Amino acid sequence: MDEKQYDMTILEVVDLSISFGHSCVLSNLSFSLKLGESLGIVGESGSGKSITALSLMGILPQSARVTSGFAYFTMPNGTRINLLAPEANPTKVRGNLLSMIFQEPMTSLNPSMRCGLQVEEAIATHNTLPKSEVKARALSLLHEMQIPNPEKVYQSYPHELSGGQKQRVMIAMALACNPSVLIADEPTTALDVTVQHEIISLLKRIISSRGMSLLFISHDLGVISQVTNRLVVLKEGCLVEEGPTPQILSTPAQPYTQGLIACRPPIDKRPIFLPTVSDFLTKSIIPQAPERDIGKENQKFLSQDPILEVNRLCVDYVVKRSFFGKPTNIFRAVDNLSFCLYQGETLGLVGESGCGKTTLGRSILGLTPFQGGSIRYKGKDIAFLRKAEMAAFRQDVQLVFQDPYSSLNPRHTIGEAIMEPIAFYAQGKGKKQLRHRAIELLEYVALPANSFYRYPHEFSGGQRQRVAIARALSVNPKVVVCDEMVSALDVSIQAQILNLLNRLKDEFGLTYIFISHDLSVVKYMSNRMIVMQNGQIVESGSADAIYSNPQSEYTKQLINSIPQL
Numbered sequence: 001m002d003e004k005q006y007d008m009t010i011l012e013v014v015d016l017s018i019s020f021g022h023s024c025v026l027s028n029l030s031f032s033l034k035l036g037e038s039l040g041i042v043g044e045s046g047s048g049k050s051i052t053a054l055s056l057m058g059i060l061p062q063s064a065r066v067t068s069g070f071a072y073f074t075m076p077n078g079t080r081i082n083l084l085a086p087e088a089n090p091t092k093v094r095g096n097l098l099s100m101i102f103q104e105p106m107t108s109l110n111p112s113m114r115c116g117l118q119v120e121e122a123i124a125t126h127n128t129l130p131k132s133e134v135k136a137r138a139l140s141l142l143h144e145m146q147i148p149n150p151e152k153v154y155q156s157y158p159h160e161l162s163g164g165q166k167q168r169v170m171i172a173m174a175l176a177c178n179p180s181v182l183i184a185d186e187p188t189t190a191l192d193v194t195v196q197h198e199i200i201s202l203l204k205r206i207i208s209s210r211g212m213s214l215l216f217i218s219h220d221l222g223v224i225s226q227v228t229n230r231l232v233v234l235k236e237g238c239l240v241e242e243g244p245t246p247q248i249l250s251t252p253a254q255p256y257t258q259g260l261i262a263c264r265p266p267i268d269k270r271p272i273f274l275p276t277v278s279d280f281l282t283k284s285i286i287p288q289a290p291e292r293d294i295g296k297e298n299q300k301f302l303s304q305d306p307i308l309e310v311n312r313l314c315v316d317y318v319v320k321r322s323f324f325g326k327p328t329n330i331f332r333a334v335d336n337l338s339f340c341l342y343q344g345e346t347l348g349l350v351g352e353s354g355c356g357k358t359t360l361g362r363s364i365l366g367l368t369p370f371q372g373g374s375i376r377y378k379g380k381d382i383a384f385l386r387k388a389e390m391a392a393f394r395q396d397v398q399l400v401f402q403d404p405y406s407s408l409n410p411r412h413t414i415g416e417a418i419m420e421p422i423a424f425y426a427q428g429k430g431k432k433q434l435r436h437r438a439i440e441l442l443e444y445v446a447l448p449a450n451s452f453y454r455y456p457h458e459f460s461g462g463q464r465q466r467v468a469i470a471r472a473l474s475v476n477p478k479v480v481v482c483d484e485m486v487s488a489l490d491v492s493i494q495a496q497i498l499n500l501l502n503r504l505k506d507e508f509g510l511t512y513i514f515i516s517h518d519l520s521v522v523k524y525m526s527n528r529m530i531v532m533q534n535g536q537i538v539e540s541g542s543a544d545a546i547y548s549n550p551q552s553e554y555t556k557q558l559i560n561s562i563p564q565l
Contacts, residue, residue, distance in 0.1 A: 007034065007035070008034060008035040008074065009032050009033070009034050009035075009074065010033055010034060010035045010073065010074050010180055010181060010213050011032065011033040011056075011071070011072070011073055011074070011181055011213065011215075012032045012033075012070075012071070012072045013029060013030055013031050013032070013052075013056075013069070013070070013071050013072075014030050014069055014070045014071075014072070015028045015029070015030055015068055015069040015070070016028070016029045016030070016052065016055065016066070016068070016069030016070075016071065016084075017029070017066070017067045017068040017069055018048070018051055018052075018055060018060070018064055018065070018066055018067065018237075019064070019065055019067050020061075020063050020064050021063065024067070024237060025046075025048055025051055025064070025237050026048040026051055026052060026055075026237040027237045027238050028068075028069070028238075029048065029052065029069070029234075029237070029238075029239055030239070031232050031239070031242065033181065033213050033215060034213065035180070035211070035213055036207075036211055036212070036213060037213055037214075037229050037230065038207060038213070038214040038216060038227055038228045038229050038230075039213075039214070039215055039216070039228060039229070039230050039231070039232065040216045040217075040218065040224040040227065040228035040230070040231045040232065040245060041053075041215065041216070041217045041218075041231075041232045041234060042217075042218060042219060042221060042224050042231060042232070042233055042234070042260065043219065043233060043234035043235055043240075043260075044219060044235070044260075044277070044490045044492050044493070045219070045460060045461060045490050045493070046236065046460070047234040047235055047236060047237065048234050048236075048237040048238075049185075049217045049219075049234055050185055050186075050217060051064065052217075052234075053100060053183045053185050053215065053217060055071070055084065056071055056083055056098060056183065056215075057090070057093075057094055057098060057100050057183065058083065058088070058090025058093060058094065059090070059094075066084050069084065070082050070084060070085075071083040071084045073093070073097060073098070073181075075097070076180070083098075092126075095122060095125055095126060095174075095176065095177050095179065096126045096177045096179060097179055097180055097181065098179055098180070098181045098182075098183060099174040099175065099176075099177070099179040099181075099182055099183070100174060100182075100183040100184075100185060101167070101170050101171055101174050101182070101183070101184045101185065101187045102170065102185055102187075103185050103186035103187065103189055105158070105163070105166035105167050105169065105170045108170060109158040109166060109169065109170065110158075111157065111158055111159060112157075113157075114154070114155055114156065114157055115153055115154060115155075115156055115157070115158060115161065115169045116135070116138055116139070116142070116153070116154030116155060118169070118173060119138040119141055119142065119154075119169065119172050119173050119176060120134050120135060120138045122173040122174075122176035122177070123137055123138060123141075123176040123177065125176075125177070126176075126177045127177065137176075138154065138172075138176075139151065139154060141172040141175060141176060142154060142168075142169070142172055144172070144175075144206075145168040145169070145171055145172050145202065146168070146198075146202060147165060147168050147169075153165060153169065162195075162353065162354065163191050163192075163195065163353055164191060164192075164195035164198065164199065167187060167188075167191065167195075167199055168199070168202070170187075171187075171199075171202070171203070171206070175206065175210075178210065179212070180212060180213060181212065181213045181214075181215060182203075182206075182207070182212050182213070182214050182215070183214075183215045183217070184203065184214065184215070184216045184217065185217045186217055186218055186219070187199060187203075187216075188200065188218070188220075188223055189218070189219075189220070189487075189488060191353075191517075192352040192353055192517040193517060193518060193519060193558060193561040193562055193563075194352055194557055194558060194561045195352070195353075196223070196561065196563070197560075197561040197563075200223065200226050200227055203216075203227065204226075204227065214227070214228070216228055219490040219491060219492075220491060220563065221249060221260060221261055221264065221491070221565060222264065222562070222563025222564060222565055223563045224245065225245060225246075225249055225563065225564070225565050226563055228245045229244065229245060230242070230243065230244055230245060231243065231244070231245040231248045231249075233248065233254070233256065233257050233260070235256050240254050240256050240257060241253055241254045241256075241257050249261065249565050255280040255281055256277060256280065256281060258280050259275065259276065259277035259278070259279065259280035259281065259492065260277060260491065260492060261565065262274075262275045262280065262286070263275055263276055263277060263491055263492050263494075263495035264491050264495075264520075264565075265495075265498070265520050265521050265523070265524035265525075266524070267520055267523065267547070267562070267564075269291055270291050270292045270294060270524065270544075271288075271289035271290070271291055271292070272289050272290055272291070272292050272502070273289045273499045273502065273503075274289075274495040274498060274499055274524075275289075275495070276492060276495050276496055276499070277492040277495075294527060294542065294543070294544055295542075297345070297527055298345070298527050298528065298542060300344075301342040301343070301344055301345040301527060302342060304342060304343060305379075306340035306341055306342050307341055307342060307343045307377070307378060307478065307479065307511060308340070308341035308364070308375070308376070308377055308479065308511075309340050309341075309374075309375070309376040310337060310338055310339050310340075310341075310360075310364070310373070310374075310375050310376075311338050311373055311374045311375075311376070312336050312337070312338055312372065312373035312374070313334055313336070313337045313338070313360070313363065313370055313372070313373035313374070313375065314332065314334060314335060314336055314337075314370060314371050314372030314373055315332070315333045315334035315356070315359050315360070315363050315368060315369075315370045315371060315535075316330045316331065316332050316333070316371045317330070317331045317333055318330055318331075319331050332535055333356045333359040333535050334356045334359055334360050334363065334370070334535045335356075335534070335535035335536050336372075336373070336536065337356075337360065337373075337532075337535065337536060337537055338373075338537075339530055339537070339540065341479070341511060341513065342511070343478075343509075343511055344505075344509060344510075344511055345511060345512075345527040345528065346505070346511075346512040346513075346514050346525050346526045346527050347512070347513050347514065347526060347527070347528050347529070347530065348514045348515075348516070348522035348523070348525060348526030348528070348529040348530065348543060349361070349513060349514070349515045349516075349522075349529075349530050349532060350515075350516060350517065350518075350519050350522045350529060350530070350531055350532070350558065351517065351531060351532035351533055351538075351558075352517060352533070352558075353517060355532040355533050355534060355535065356532055356534070356535040356536075357483075357515045357517075357532055358483055358484070358515065359535075360532075361399070361481045361483050361513060361515055362399075363375065364397065364481065364513070365394075365397055365399050365481060366382060366390070366393070366394065367399075377393055377396070377397070391425075395425050395475045395476075395477065396477055396478045396479060397477060397478070397479045397480075397481070398472040398473075398475065398477040398479070398480050398481070399472065399480070399481045399483060400465075400468050400469055400472050400480060400481070400482050400483065400485045401468065401483055401485070402483055402484035402485055402487060402488065403488065404456075404461070404464035404465045404467060404468035404485075405456055405457075405461070405464055407468060408456040408464065408467065408468065408471075409456075410455065410456055410457060411455075412455075413452065413453055413454060413455055414442070414451050414452060414453075414454055414455070414456070414459075414467050415435065415438050415439075415451075415452035415453060417456075417467065417471055418438040418441055418442070418467070418470055418471050418474050419434040419435065419437075419438050419474075421471065421474050421475050422434055422437055422438070422474045422475065425475050435452070437474070438452060438470075438474070439452055441470040441471075441473055441474055442467075442470055444470065444473065444504070445466040445467070445469050445470045445473075445500060445504075446466065446496075446500065447463065447466055447467070447470070451463075451467070460493075461488065461489055461490075461493065462489055462490070462493030462496060462497060465485060465486070465489065465493075465497055466497070466500070468485070469497075469500065469501070469504070473504065473508070476508075477510070478509075478510070478511060479510070479511045479512075479513065480510055480511070480512055480513075481512075481513045481515070482501070482512055482513065482514045482515060483515045484515055484516055484517070485497070486498065486516070486518075486521060487516060487517065487518060494521070498521070498524065498525060501525070502525075512525070514526055518562075519547070519558050519559060519562055520562050522543070523543045523544075523546075523547050526543040527542070527543065528540065528541060528542055528543060529541070529542070529543040529546050531546065531552070531554065531555050531558070533554050538552045538554050538555060539551050539552050539555055547559060
């Protein structure tokens, strides 16, 4: 963003420290926010970004406590109050002076209330207005969010809206009482690049038109560069670097910041591995990775018979049934789709949410039935496989889900989660052999052997994703479907997982179907790429060719929406 001059300091945080028990998660953090300014806070998970925002809003978890520091807020009348003081009334501050947009709107919105009533509730909390005026104001806010047909959204429940629409409702609620400071905590992390671009543009317009201040929290420096004027970089609860956003992103002074910038998948080249933050913290010289020869790889893959063939596939979902159970409304999620997958390649599937990517992946695995077309694996139609052949197919084709926490049983140790599929497909092996194989797999994915005895909740998101990969590898698969498996991870952890996937691909001869809405990640990982929209293929071909010379307007829109530093 353009640098401007800001005069009045509206928020000043001084030596803020927060602890969970005896563990300090934020140490002597100081920063200021001026009226009309947009300040970014960036760092990895666990760096203290969100806990800083929660402390300002007065909604820290019960186990957390502020051990020192102040947070001075300047009221419209010029009076300064300490938001952290015992006498401060959080209920009068929240929504009225400071307001917050949370990362995941589905868990922040009440699933049992219509969206319009939730916006009305936010307005009525700090205003005594007639009911008709409250409703008119709620509709006006939804209209300001540039939501098509705001009256319909007003009457809708959260589950009936897309991710982008839900986030716009959250922004409307945050703006209900016209606060002076808007805190946005990872508001675009789970969104498609096109929707993300729309939300960023909306936030910038709102901040400018209302003269508000923005505290924008993210781990994505590409997004941060588009939104903020100044930047604060946090690492393990400590301030690492602070200054104008363009200056920090162009000439970062600290190795940690340099690592955060460098570990993003580059668009203009294809190194065989990505640098990680730890490289910048532990090495004096960062080696330049040689580039992959994608043309040579593709020539090798395409010269053989395909391992998987999808021909004119159609997948339908029943939206509504009659009283007697007969389908009356059907939605076609995958529409007459065909492609081939070759042994050893990575095929990328990219597109917005709802385009059919995940449905296609689940259909290939046999988890979602299809109503038309065929899927052939090693020349055999999976619809006609005998029981033993289907068991072998399920062993050969594995899935890694987007959220490893929900796909791992919280009551099972990591060792039990990995041993279970091994025991199913390799009956007769003793516990000692199973344990040895599970520990071997943990070490393959760079987790210590003692992880075997721990539970999923004891691991970070990146570590849980490594466990999910180890579990998928436990049955020696040939094809792995990776469904949005890095979309919720920090860029630093994302780089580690992408490097791990490429290493395992080379060591085990794996074939990947890599599903994501992030075209930059798909382009880095893939040999060939398929762009999907409304259940159909918009275009397909070499990943480099599609990126450098997109043929469809939809693909051009996806590329133009990629955040650039």
